[in-house]
Amino acid sequence: MGAKKLISTKSSLNGTIKVPGDKSISHRAVMFGSIASGVTTIENFLPGEDCLSTIACFRKLGVKIHQDGSNVTVEGNGLGGLQESETILDVGNSGTTIRLLMGILSGRPFHSVLIGDESIGKRPMTRVTRPLAQMGAKITGRRDGEYTPLSISGGSLKGIEYKLPVASAQVKSAILLAGLQANGETTVIELEKTRDHTERMIRLFGGEVSSNGNAVSVKGGQHLTATHVNVPGDISSAAFFLVAGAIVLNSTITLMNVGLNPTRTGILDVLIAMGADMTIEEYESTTGEPAGNITIKTSSLTGTVLSGDLIPRLIDEIPIIALLATQAEGKTVIKDAAELKVKETNRIDTVVNELKKLGANIVATEDGMIIHGKSGKLKGETVSSYGDHRIGMMLAVAALVCTGEVYLEQSEAIAVSYPEFFTDLHSLFL
Ligand SMILES: O=C(O)C1=C[C@@H](OP(=O)(O)O)[C@@H](O)[C@H](O)C1
Numbered sequence: 001m002g003a004k005k006l007i008s009t010k011s012s013l014n015g016t017i018k019v020p021g022d023k024s025i026s027h028r029a030v031m032f033g034s035i036a037s038g039v040t041t042i043e044n045f046l047p048g049e050d051c052l053s054t055i056a057c058f059r060k061l062g063v064k065i066h067q068d069g070s071n072v073t074v075e076g077n078g079l080g081g082l083q084e085s086e087t088i089l090d091v092g093n094s095g096t097t098i099r100l101l102m103g104i105l106s107g108r109p110f111h112s113v114l115i116g117d118e119s120i121g122k123r124p125m126t127r128v129t130r131p132l133a134q135m136g137a138k139i140t141g142r143r144d145g146e147y148t149p150l151s152i153s154g155g156s157l158k159g160i161e162y163k164l165p166v167a168s169a170q171v172k173s174a175i176l177l178a179g180l181q182a183n184g185e186t187t188v189i190e191l192e193k194t195r196d197h198t199e200r201m202i203r204l205f206g207g208e209v210s211s212n213g214n215a216v217s218v219k220g221g222q223h224l225t226a227t228h229v230n231v232p233g234d235i236s237s238a239a240f241f242l243v244a245g246a247i248v249l250n251s252t253i254t255l256m257n258v259g260l261n262p263t264r265t266g267i268l269d270v271l272i273a274m275g276a277d278m279t280i281e282e283y284e285s286t287t288g289e290p291a292g293n294i295t296i297k298t299s300s301l302t303g304t305v306l307s308g309d310l311i312p313r314l315i316d317e318i319p320i321i322a323l324l325a326t327q328a329e330g331k332t333v334i335k336d337a338a339e340l341k342v343k344e345t346n347r348i349d350t351v352v353n354e355l356k357k358l359g360a361n362i363v364a365t366e367d368g369m370i371i372h373g374k375s376g377k378l379k380g381e382t383v384s385s386y387g388d389h390r391i392g393m394m395l396a397v398a399a400l401v402c403t404g405e406v407y408l409e410q411s412e413a414i415a416v417s418y419p420e421f422f423t424d425l426h427s428l429f430l
């Protein structure tokens with residue numbers, strides 16, 4: 001596909017958007033529906049490529065799943081209902097799919113082979129395979145189990161206590177999903193709190209999980225029961241419009257039904273710290289996850305520092321926060337974010353390279369980046385998503401404040417988490 005011409009130099013953005021369902025919660029709803037007993041119904045499921053990869057994998061494992069846009073039904077037969085797949089399980093571009101699926105497969109008494117795309121082939125897997133092997137799963141992979149293709153023979157597991165070496169909800173979730181199938185209790189101790197959608201979903205499906213500070217424990221042998229999941233909108237998708245509303249002159253944007261789980265709302269803290277004009281109306285959550293509507297208006301912004309335990313609460317929003325910082329007065333420092341190097345791309349490099357092409361004053365550091373804001377207008381250029389959905393959407397928002405034409409290569413990557421992104425963006429131009 002050729003480079004896509006983006007809309008640049010917008011004078012205002014106005015309107016209301018109902019952002020699509022949360023990606024992390026959509027993956028988990030399909031997974032829990034697949035290992036619970038009975039028919040689970042999912043409303044506002046995200047039909048993005050990553051979540052469709054999760055559905056495809058569970059279908060291969062013998063689960064009947066019906067998907068029609070954002071409505072999904074999953075006919076679960078308990079963990080024992082999963083069957084060996086005759087073919088390789090392909091997770092596409094999705095880190096969440098492969099890592100959580102490994103946790104489930106670790107306790108299943110059959111053989112599975114997992115692959116993904118080129119990007120998945122570069123993402124570290126021993127962070128998950130090591131604790132799962134400690135619990136009793138047999139896992140092999142390229143380069144001593146670090147990379148795909150991976151093969152897993154699951155079986156009887158024993159509970160462990162495991163201190164996470166990195167702040168990762170995917171690793172925590174994989175261990176908890178294995179722990180549900182293990183003998184005894186499994187405890188995960190986190191360095192910093194990460195998103196807790198797995199813990200909330202265990203409870204929603206009738207299971208038990210306990211938390212004590214940064215330690216999370218589950219007992220093995222639990223029975224999960226099918227339920228209805230109403231997925232809130234994805235704050236990571238809303239983030240692109242929050243920033244667009246804050247930086248494009250004379251704008252007012254309302255985002256409806258945004259997930260407001262406190263383990264995910266770091267971007268709101270940053271917007272407030274930088275001086276955004278934002279109102280948040282939170283309402284009663286339906287299925288164990290808080291949600292609300294957010295209205296944002298253009299305002300003048302100042303630089304800030306992002307570090308420490310704030311980072312896991314906004315890890316996927318750092319590309320768009322970097323753009324926000326280019327439009328603020330003064331310096332923004334992002335540190336303690338080395339995890340960005342092992343996402344769909346090395347997001348320190350891809351953010352810095354592409355924003356520099358547009359004329360931003362931004363430098364990469366070992367564990368983040370430093371941005372000097374307002375040091376001149378951004379200009380037109382041809383840029384690339386490098387196949388990374390979040391980089392693609394960040395650049396499409398950047399184009400709105402660029403003088404001159406911006407062309408985006410590999411724009412199709414955006415469908416990984418937000419297939420209707422351009423339709424929603426263009427609705428704000430009317
Ligand atoms: O658990 C999840 O759903 C996710 C956890 C995060 O990854 P890590 O666990 O690698 O930090 C995040 O970046 C990813 O988009 C989704």
Ligand SMILES: C=C(OP(=O)(O)O)C(=O)O
Nearest residue numbers: 093094095096316343344
């Ligand atoms: C890192 C991401 O997802 P995943 O790890 O599931 O590929 C993301 O969506 O930004």
